Amino acid sequence: MTVKVEVIEGGIPHTKIMIAGIVSTLVCLYLTYLNVLTSTEMFSFFGGLAVIAALIWGSHTIKVLCSYGIGTGVPSAGMIAFGSGVIAMLLATKFGIMAPIVAAVLAAVIGFILGYVSNNILNMKIPAMVQSLTEMAVVGALSLMGFAALMTGRFTFDALTTGHVTVLGMSLMTHQQSFIGGCLIAVAFLLGAIAIQHPFNACLGPGWQQDRMLMLTAECGFLSMIVAAVMSFALISTGSAIISLIIAIIGWVYTYKEYMVLSKRDAAAWLDAKPIPDVEGH
Amino acid sequence: MSAVAAKPAAGGAMNPTAMAVGVVMLIILMGICYFIYPAGIIPLALIVVGGVLIGFGVHFVPVGGAPAAMGQAPGIATGVAMLAAGGGLAGLFGGAWAAAAGQDALVVVITGGIGGGLMMAITCMMVNFVYVFGMGIPAASGKVANDPITGDSQAEYKSQGTEGHGLPFVSFVGGVIGGLFAGAGGTLIYLELLEVYKAALPGVMQITAAQVLPIAVSAAGMFAVGMFLVNAVLTAYNITGTIEGPHDPKFKRWPRSVVASAVASALCGLVAILIVAL
Numbered sequence: 249m250t251v252k253v254e255v256i257e258g259g260i261p262h263t264k265i266m267i268a269g270i271v272s273t274l275v276c277l278y279l280t281y282l283n284v285l286t287s288t289e290m291f292s293f294f295g296g297l298a299v300i301a302a303l304i305w306g307s308h309t310i311k312v313l314c315s316y317g318i319g320t321g322v323p324s325a326g327m328i329a330f331g332s333g334v335i336a337m338l339l340a341t342k343f344g345i346m347a348p349i350v351a352a353v354l355a356a357v358i359g360f361i362l363g364y365v366s367n368n369i370l371n372m373k374i375p376a377m378v379q380s381l382t383e384m385a386v387v388g389a390l391s392l393m394g395f396a397a398l399m400t401g402r403f404t405f406d407a408l409t410t411g412h413v414t415v416l417g418m419s420l421m422t423h424q425q426s427f428i429g430g431c432l433i434a435v436a437f438l439l440g441a442i443a444i445q446h447p448f449n450a451c452l453g454p455g456w457q458q459d460r461m462l463m464l465t466a467e468c469g470f471l472s473m474i475v476a477a478v479m480s481f482a483l484i485s486t487g488s489a490i491i492s493l494i495i496a497i498i499g500w501v502y503t504y505k506e507y508m509v510l511s512k513r514d515a516a517a518w519l520d521a522k523p524i525p526d527v528e529g530h
Numbered sequence: 531m532s533a534v535a536a537k538p539a540a541g542g543a544m545n546p547t548a549m550a551v552g553v554v555m556l557i558i559l560m561g562i563c564y565f566i567y568p569a570g571i572i573p574l575a576l577i578v579v580g581g582v583l584i585g586f587g588v589h590f591v592p593v594g595g596a597p598a599a600m601g602q603a604p605g606i607a608t609g610v611a612m613l614a615a616g617g618g619l620a621g622l623f624g625g626a627w628a629a630a631a632g633q634d635a636l637v638v639v640i641t642g643g644i645g646g647g648l649m650m651a652i653t654c655m656m657v658n659f660v661y662v663f664g665m666g667i668p669a670a671s672g673k674v675a676n677d678p679i680t681g682d683s684q685a686e687y688k689s690q691g692t693e694g695h696g697l698p699f700v701s702f703v704g705g706v707i708g709g710l711f712a713g714a715g716g717t718l719i720y721l722e723l724l725e726v727y728k729a730a731l732p733g734v735m736q737i738t739a740a741q742v743l744p745i746a747v748s749a750a751g752m753f754a755v756g757m758f759l760v761n762a763v764l765t766a767y768n769i770t771g772t773i774e775g776p777h778d779p780k781f782k783r784w785p786r787s788v789v790a791s792a793v794a795s796a797l798c799g800l801v802a803i804l805i806v807a808l
Contacts (some may be wrong), residue, residue, distance in 0.1 A: 319611035319771035324763045331759030335798045339805050368548035369790045370768045409745050429744040433752050
């Protein structure tokens with residue numbers, strides 16, 4: 249017995265979002281390779297844009313999956329996406345320039361097997377399960393790779409485990425001050441996991457609108473990108489980190505305003521409750 | 531009908547064919563590990579044991595979800611993934627602390643289990659505190675007439691129209707046992723991966739053992755967290771949201787979860803070990 253509680257009415261079909269998501273994520277990830285070609289770190293912000301593209305795709309996948317009553321809450325979907333994604337992403341970083349593609353393929357294999365396990369062994373019998381878990385593992389892996397590229401400017405294993413500290417004007421190699429060695433990956437993990445599960449959790453219900461949810465995803469993504477860009481000051485040059493931070497802040501302000509407009513559009517009525525009310529007659 | 535009100539799709543039935551396929555997949559994954567990286571086969575087997583401990587242990591934890599928050603179902607008022615992550619990660623921290631202090635493996639795993647159990651005990655106690663003194667509801671199970679441990683009658687305390695509320699004694703004990711299993715399982719995964727990385731990464735990366743330590747700890751911890759969440763969510767899918775504890779009829783579904791966790795842990799563990807083999 250499977251109950252599909254909400255149907256997608258109108259809006260962009262899921263297949264289109266999926267194809268656009270994977271293409272734009274991979275393109276943005278490869279654009280960070282300009283860092284290597286030009287020997288700078290200026291193009292790190294493309295990693296953050298890759299994260300946002302992947303998250304928009306992922307939150308729509310969560311919508312497809314959680315429209316069936318899976319009974320475990322929406323956040324669990326975000327957790328399994330990044331739990332399976334981080335495993336694929338860490339192995340894929342060993343493959344040099346092929347890393348983003350290997351991450352996508354490996355995550356798809358892991359997600360497919362997990363989907364089979366949940367649908368057949370655990371007897372979930374949800375039609376969208378296998379495809380959704382496959383997609384979400386890919387989203388998790390590519391988002392984490394995007395965060396890695398945003399914070400370090402690279403996405404290969406050696407670059408993610410090696411950092412530099414400057415002591416008395418000398419640059420020393422260290423493994424502690426790096427994306428993996430400093431465990432920045434743990435923060436990236438949760439920044440992504442929260443950003444992917446929040447939008448559908450917040451927007452679900454009879455008044456669900458696709459454009460409003462996807463705008464909220466972009467807003468959450470830029471908010472995560474702000475934090476990641478601040479953290480990137482530790483690993484890449486100050487100028488490059490400032491570029492990422494400015495892009496993240498501009499994107500966040502824009503998407504936040506757009507989301508507010510869409511929320512007011514869909515609301516039955518709204519009252520602009522001021523933080524401190526003006527008390528009259530005193 | 532909203533997504534919250536929809537009834538879960540999965541029933542309690544087993545699927546023997548899929549279980550057999552799962553066991554075959556487990557053997558194939560172990561075989562791949564044996565051929566590519568023979569030294570990794572024993573760590574992988576122990577990782578599978580850790581994953582199974584997590585999958586089995588989570589069944590004991592009284593998960594109430596949204597109905598529990600409204601006092602309409604027994605259990606802790608949050609989802610499986612959050613509870614398992616809380617209990618398991620507390621265990622993982624305890625175990626990692628013992629591992630850093632240079633204890634042997636058994637002590638580390640037991641410390642991890644105690645960390646998880648302690649976290650669940652504190653959570654269960656404070657939850658009951660809030661239920662009884664904050665919301666003014668007594669603890670009563672809706673699934674059994676008498677508490678299996680204390681023998682206390684439940685029906686008199688159960689409000690009409692609810693499935694029970696609060697945390698009865700058996701659920702409390704279940705929560706602590708679940709925390710013990712999950713914490714020990716998570717720690718076992720972390721410990722095995724840490725040993726593999728500490729042994730193999732210096733050769734792979736051409737650096738000294740002291741330099742490799744932060745990378746080994748961080749990567750092993752991250753993989754352990756990832757595998758923990760995968761196992762916890764698969765178990766959440768198995769019990770479809772809420773469970774009262776070991777006395778709940780849904781508890782009988784654990785064989786499915788054991789096979790599923792074994793396959794998932796073998797798969798994720800294999801990928802994690804391949805990072806030093808490729």
